[in-house]
Amino acid sequence: MQKLKNARFYITNGAALRLGERRFIEVKNEKEISRTSLERAVINLAVSREKKILDLTKQDYESDKLTSLxxxxxxKSISKQNENLYKNIVERFNRGMNNPENQTILHTAPHHDDIMLGYLAYINHLVRTPLNKHHFAYLTSGFTAVTNSYMLELLEQLDQHLNSGIFDAKFEERYFDPQNxxxxxxxxSLYLDSIAAHSRTIRQEALSRRVLRNMVEIYEEDNITYLKDRVNxxxxxxxxxYPGKKDIPHVQKLKGMQREWEVEILWRFYGFNTEDVSHLRLGFYQGNIFTESPEITRDVIPVYELIKKIKxxxxxxxxDPEGSGPD
Known part of the structure; x- marks a missing residue:
């Protein structure tokens, strides 16, 4: 990049987390030191010294430029600061281990893997009590995470199922109606049954059912002959x-609905139905290199309406901070 005129290389705060001098300047410029800056510096010091926070000494603090600042x-005195920080951390751990009851919890995330990666272990405890109600909301479609090769594999499987006639009876009973x-x-449930039975055949049928259902909804078409043409x-x-090329809108939606199906499987495993999952598909998510800024009517009101509905x-x-993964 140094050979390119006016070239710039930018890194996010998350990516710059280990740049000691940068952190030092940021803390130095704070009028009052924030709890985040204090905790990060002292915890990192304890880890590097392989000591408990309560055992950190003046010598430990002064050996590090940032903790000295x-x-x-x-x-505060070292003993007072260590004690306060230790109590604060333990208190938060204890709060995290005390599961709420008689609550209606709306779990929200920008992408379909953020809740799972961020705090699925905690959800394992939250869902054990029948006294809580849960609803899961995903703000974006997530179509950029679905590859062309994966969609091609699904569609070729669907083509085989359609040509075999296995879905003919289900069309007659309006099984694939989006309102069903x-x-x-x-x-x-069929997909989860396939996992339990270690059956690739059942799993492929479950996948084909959902892809076909999504196509019926997107193209507003329930004629099996026309749908076969669409599949081709x-x-x-x-x-x-080619991979990475921006897809046309209806393909984006088809990919996104496949991503949505994956989290429906996840929460079904925990006993929730598709009605307990909301896919908001907010409009700022367009698949462009630079994401659009959210708009009130398009991107905020749908979230507000969901909150009013779920209460x-x-x-x-x-x-999902840039460069650091879900939190």
Whole structure:
């Protein structure tokens, strides 16, 4: 990059976390030292010295440029600071281990893997009590995470199922009607049954059912002949597109709905139905290199309406800071 005129290389705060001098300047410029800066500096010191926080000494603090500054800006004695920090951390751990009850919890995340990666271990405890109600909301479609090769594989499987006639009877009973929520839940249950039975055949059928259901909804078409033509068009599309190219809108939606199906499987495993999961598909997520800024009507009001509908007493937010993964 040094050979390119006016070239710049930018890194996020998360990526710059280990740049000691940068952290030192940031803390130095704080009028009052923040709890985050204090905790990060002291905890890192304890880890590097392989000591308990309560055992850190003046010599330990002064051996590190950042913690020496932290000690000075905090205005507290070492023993008092260590004790306060230790109590604060233990208190938060204890709060985290005390599961709430009689609550309606709205779990929110920008992407479909953020809750799972961020605090699935905690959810294992939250769902054990029948006294809580849970609803899961995903703000974006997530279509950029679904590869062309994966969609091609699914569509070729669907093509085989359609040509075999295995879905003919289900069309007659309107199984694939987008309003048939019971059948939608059965798709998910069938997939989980396939995992329990170690059956690739059942798993492929469950996947094909959901892809077909999504196509019926997107293209507003329930004629099996026309749907076969659509499948062939999509197979050709995914064979000819290069990875990373921005997809056309209806393909974006199809990919996104496949991503949505994956979290429905996850929460079905925990006993929740598809009605307990909301896919908001907010409009700022367009698949562009630079994400659009959110707009009130398009991106904020849908979240507000969901909150009014669910009436949560607790709202969780699984963050996905750039460059550092879900929190």
């Amino acid at each position: 932290v000690l000075k800006k905090s205005g 929520i019971e059948a939608k839940n059965r798709d998910v 068009e999509l197979i050709n599309y995914f064979k000819t597109q 949560p007493t607790i709202i969780t937010v699984a963050l």
